Ligand SMILES: NC(=O)C1=CN([C@@H]2O[C@H](COP(=O)(O)OP(=O)(O)OC[C@H]3O[C@@H](n4cnc5c(N)ncnc54)[C@H](OP(=O)(O)O)[C@@H]3O)[C@@H](O)[C@H]2O)C=CC1
């Protein structure tokens with residue numbers, strides 16, 4: 001059997017950071033070789049195992065990506081947009097595959113990631129679960145089959161701590177719907193409604209957002225026409241689905257040519 005893949009987890013104290021450590025530790029295909037947190041974070045310089053409430057390990061949480069990425073084959077990153085873009089540059093320079101789950105990027109961030117991916121391997125997806133990526137493929141197919149008499153609305157729900165809206169997943173589903181329709185999402189998206197909005201514009205793709213409690217992630221894509229509605233739905237009930245997808249992406253990324261890939265490529269969808 002080959003050596004387990006050496007993976008660094010960025011934002012290791014976060015909801016997804018902790019889940020990634022759990023999923024990687026449970027796998028015989030990979031190991032956590034390093035952990036990163038923002039400079040000055042309380043976990044920096046401390047033993048990862050102890051910070052997670054277990055026994056000591058050989059992994060000490062670091063704050064300097066150039067140090068921590070030495071000897072790593074992949075870094076998995078579910079943090080915040082600016083931190084992710086900065087890490088992408090270091091990872092590309094060091095030949096470490098960068099698996100990005102972070103959402104909430106601006107167009108400028110996305111352009112920068114595209115430029116960095118000329119020199120490094122990036123796998124980025126607003127949702128790393130198998131189920132949502134299948135939903136994305138289905139959304140494209142249904143949007144292709146139905147004309148603009150079917151109004152497309154994307155409804156998403158997340159926990160009260162989420163800072164970006166609409167979710168990365170909702171935007172990914174919106175892109176798939178727009179692609180299926182043969183239009184650009186940018187020109188057809190209605191990302192918020194308030195007040196006297198006027199009637200719905202035919203062909204638009206609407207977004208609605210719920211935030212509350214501990215909802216892990218729920219997404220509906222609705223095709224609403226006169227007389228019928230078709231609703232495609234995904235509900236995540238465990239963050240492990242995202243972490244398992246990210247691990248799969250890290251394994252898949254090894255030996256790939258420089259470029260920015262998504263989970264559809266990883267899953268062959
Ligand atoms: N693509 C997917 O499948 C999924 C994507 N996500 C996305 O992942 C991101 C994180 O989500 P979640 O884990 O819930 O959020 P959390 O807030 O729980 O975790 C984010 C972590 O990143 C850390 N962080 C922030 N800035 C830096 C930095 N400069 N360097 C290193 N670490 C940093 C935070 O530290 P601090 O607490 O100090 O700010 C925190 O530990 C979000 O963008 C979310 O939308 C989430 C789930 C699935």
Ligand SMILES: O=C(O)C1=N[C@H](C(=O)O)C[C@H](O)C1
Nearest residue numbers: 103126127162167168169217
């Ligand atoms: O912030 C989260 O929690 C999640 N974010 C991702 C998103 O923005 O779509 C994926 C998942 O739904 C959980």
